[in-house]
Amino acid sequence: MARVKITQVKSTIKRPQTQKLxxxxxxxxxxxxxxxxEYNDSTAGVIRKVQHLVKVEEI
Structure with missing residues (x-):
């Protein structure tokens, strides 16, 4: 599987609890x-939920 580097670029202040979790x-x-x-289906789902708060780069 491919590996990804995930960087948080925005704050979770005033975000729904599900996004904070x-x-x-x-x-x-x-x-x-x-x-x-590792980039797999479960990781992809979590990234999709907070895609506006993170930056994803393929390694």
């Missing part, structure tokens, strides 16, 4: 924090 599930929580994950 999705950011936590990805392992983020602060702006400009990045993680690398």
């Amino acid at each position: 999705a950011i936590k599930a990805l392992g983020l929580g602060k702006i400009n924090r990045s993680i690398e994950l």
Whole structure:
């Protein structure tokens, strides 16, 4: 599977609780924090939920 680098670029302040939990599930929580994950169906679903808050780059 491909790996992706996910960086949080916007705050979760004034966002619905489901989006806040999705950011936590990805392992983020602060702006400009990045993680690398395997890109699979479950990861894609979480990214889709918060796509306006994160930047995704293929590695």
